[in-house]
Amino acid sequence: MDGIRKNWIRITYGAVSCVVIVASVIYRAPVLASQNSLNNFSYVGCVATLVGLIVAILEIVHGASVSRSIRDEVRRIVDGGRSVDRATMAIECLSYLDEASEHVTGERYQLSLKCVQYARKNYMRIASVAQTEEEMTDTMGKIELGLVKGTHTTAGTPLRKWERVAIQQDILAMKLHLERLVALFGATHVP
Incomplete structure (x- = not known):
């Protein structure tokens, strides 16, 4: 339970990425069949890029959260030593x-x-x-x-x-x- 709470951001973008991959496999043949389909494929590529951007932003948020936790723990230890x-x-x-x-x-x-x-x-x-x-x-x-x-x-x-x-x-x-x-x-x- 604690692992889920600590990594909720990664779990979220992992699930979103899986949904995008499944959708791309399901719609592969129709996308490559015609020009219109290729445009749709480009659209899916754009969506994948957007997912990548969301993942990057959420990783930054996760990194900031970890940094705050480390800072708080270090303060607690240093205060105990003092x-x-x-x-x-x-x-x-x-x-x-x-x-x-x-x-x-x-x-x-x-x-x-x-x-x-x-x-x-x-x-x-x-x-x-x-x-x-x-x-x-x-x-x-x-x-x-x-x-x-x-x-x-x-x-x-x-x-x-x-x-x-x-x-x-x-x-x-x-x-x-x-x-x-x-x-x-x-x-x-x-x-």
Whole structure:
């Protein structure tokens, strides 16, 4: 049934061509018998040419239909690949943020800052796609500023506990947002 639906144009012109061929066989002898018959034969030739023109036009229509189907399928596949790529980037951001959180706990602010900067770069590649609010980029900025402040502390004047907690809460908020993005992209398998 699907084959008939896909090739209805070819089936139509095939049937029309068969009817023309049968008619030419049936009327062969009378056509060649006299001048009038030869004129009729010329007429049938004209009709056959017209059938050929119809076949050519319908083949062009069929080719355009196939091209549209291929284009739609390619778009679907490419969009699926993009979703997986975006989900992969979001998961990579999550990994960097996990590492940054561990470094904050260990008071290794320089390493934590590097992780957050890597996460921010990847996040910005997917942020416009997800139509992310400025609030999330502001959160990333707050995290970075807190970590920059942490890099300038000493053993005698470390970051206060509430500052570390605030940084980790912002990291968690960012992670929750990224987890929602992964779900939004709909990737069922991410390497």
